[in-house]
Amino acid sequence: MERTTTRQPTPATPRPTDAGQDEARASVAADAKARLITEDISVHYGSTLGVCDVSLTFRDKTVTALIGPSGCGKTTFLRSLNRMHDLTRGVKVSGKAVLDGTDIYASGVDPVTIRRRIGMVFQKPTPFPTMSIYDNVVAGLKLVGIRNRALLDEVAERSLRQAALWDEVKDRLKAPAAGISGGQQQRLSIARALAVEADVLLMDEPTSSLDPQSTMRIEELIHQLKDDVTIIIVTHNMQQAARVSDYTAFFYEGNLIEVSDTNTMFTNPREKRTNDYITGRFG
C-alpha cells in the first residue's frame, strides 16, 4: 500500500516542532480515537511549495482550527485532505492522509468514496446556479439516486435549519438558488455539505461572508455537529478559533509551526511566531 512519495530525505535533526506536536497529541483528549492522521503531507504547485511535511492528528468528534497569515497554506492543506488537488493540473501531493486506517492517497482508493466521507465547505458560496434551493441542498443525495421524497424533504429541512437558513427560505424552496443573497448562498452551501452526513467536515473560512448573527448560528452548529463529526476549520478570526475549536494548528509559510489544544495555544503558545500572530503583531 506504500505510495511512492517524492519527499526529500528527512533532515538529520528533527524540526523543533516535532517534539511539541507529540506532546500536544499526548496531552489533549487522549481518550478520543484518531479519525484522520496526516503524515508528512506536502503539496507543490509546479515548483512552488504550498505546504511542507505537515503531520497532524485529527481526533474523532473534535474541532481543529487552522490559523495563520494569508498565503501560509491553510487552504492548500485542507484541500489535500479530501483529494481536491487531484483535478488541478500541476499540483503534486506527497505524504499520507490516513482516514480510519486507510491512506486516502493509496493506489486503488477511490477519491469519490473519500469525498463522501470527508465533506467540504468552501470559502466562497458555490450554489449550483441552475438548481432550486431545495435541489441544491439535497444534490449530494439526489444525484446518487436517492429518490425517496419524504426522506429528501426531511434531510432538506434539517440541513437548512442547522445552517440557520430554513426560516428565510422555507416559503421558496423551489426558487432558484442564484436568487438569494451571498450570505444566504454560503449558508446554503453549508446546508448542502451537511445533507450528505460526512464523517469529517472541512470548512474553509465558512463564515467570512456572513453577518455576525449568522456567524453565531454557524458556530453553534459547529458545537452541535461535534457530537457526530470531526471538524477542521480554517479561520482568520482568532476569537472564532478560540470559541469553536478544541485544537488549534498554526501555519506559517507552508509549515506547521505549532499545534496544541486551543486553550494552551491562546494562553501560552510555545513559539514566538505563534504568539506574535495571535496577538496581532503580524499577518
Add this chain to the structure above:
Amino acid sequence: MAVITPAEPQRKRLAEVTPANLRRRYLRDRMMVGILVLATLAVLIPLLIIVWYVVSNGFQAVLEPTFWTSDLGSPARALRGTDTGLGHTILGTLVVDGIALLIAVPIGIGAGIMLSEYPDHPLNPSLRILNDTLNGMPAILKGLLAFALIVKPMGTFSGLSGGVALAFVMLPIVARATEGVLRIIPWSIREAGLALGLPRWRVVLNTVLPAAKVGVVTGVLIAFARAAGEAAPLLFTAFGNNFFSSTPLRYVFGPVDTLPARLYSLAISPYREWHAMGWGAGVVLLMFVIVTFVVSRIATRQRHQADM
C-alpha cells in the same frame, strides 16, 4: 465629541471631474455607441437585403397551397399549370436535418465534454485533431465520406446518408461550441459537486452542463443553420427525388429531396416556373431556420435571468 476636520482642499484629485472633461467623456462615450451602431448596421443591412430579395421573389410561389401539398413531378406539370410543389422536398429536409441533429447533438456535446472536462484523457489529443480536421474539411468531402460509409454498402442513395453527411457538418461546430461554453463555467461549481462525493460525470451532466445550457443550444443552432443550408454534401447522399416517397421509411432509406439541393436544381433549370419555385424554396429554407431559432430560444429561455 470629536471634531471632524474637513478634507484637505489643496490636494488635487487624480481624476478631477471638470465640466470640460466631463463633456469630453460623454462625447467619447457617444462616439463609441455610434461606432457600435454602424457596425451593427453593416451586419444587418446585407442580411435584410438578402431576406428581402428572397422573399420578394419567392412569396408568390409559397402563397400557392399546392406548393406545400404537392410534389414536383416533371416540368410539364409546371408548364401546363397542373398541381406541382415542394411538399416532398420539405418533408425530405425535415427527415434529413432531423437525422443529422439526432446524430450530431449527442455525439457533438459528448465530444465537447470530453475536450473540456477530461483534458488529460489519453484519447483527448486525437479527438481534438479529428475534430479540427472535420471542421476544416470541405463540405463536399463530407458528402463523399457519407457516400463511402452509407451509400456504397446500402447500394442506394438515402435520407440516412444525407443526414450522416450533414451530421459531419454539424459535429465539429457543436463540439467546439460545447467545449467553449463549458470552459467558461467557473471551476468552483465542479469542485462543489466533487466535494459532495459525486462522480465526475455526474458533476458534469447535472451541474456543469445545465449551467452551460444556453451556450450549448446556441452552438447547436449555429451548427443547424450551417448544415440546413448545405447543398454540396447532399448531392450524392440524399441525391434528390421529384416525388413523395411511397412509405415513411423510404424517406430514411431511399433517395429524398432537400431544399438546398432542390433550390439549386430549380434555379439552373430552363423553366421560368421552376425559377419561381426555386425562390419559394429559398423562402421556406429561411423560415425553417428562423422558426427553429425562435422555438428553441423560447424552449430554453432561462426561467430566471439571474442565473448567470
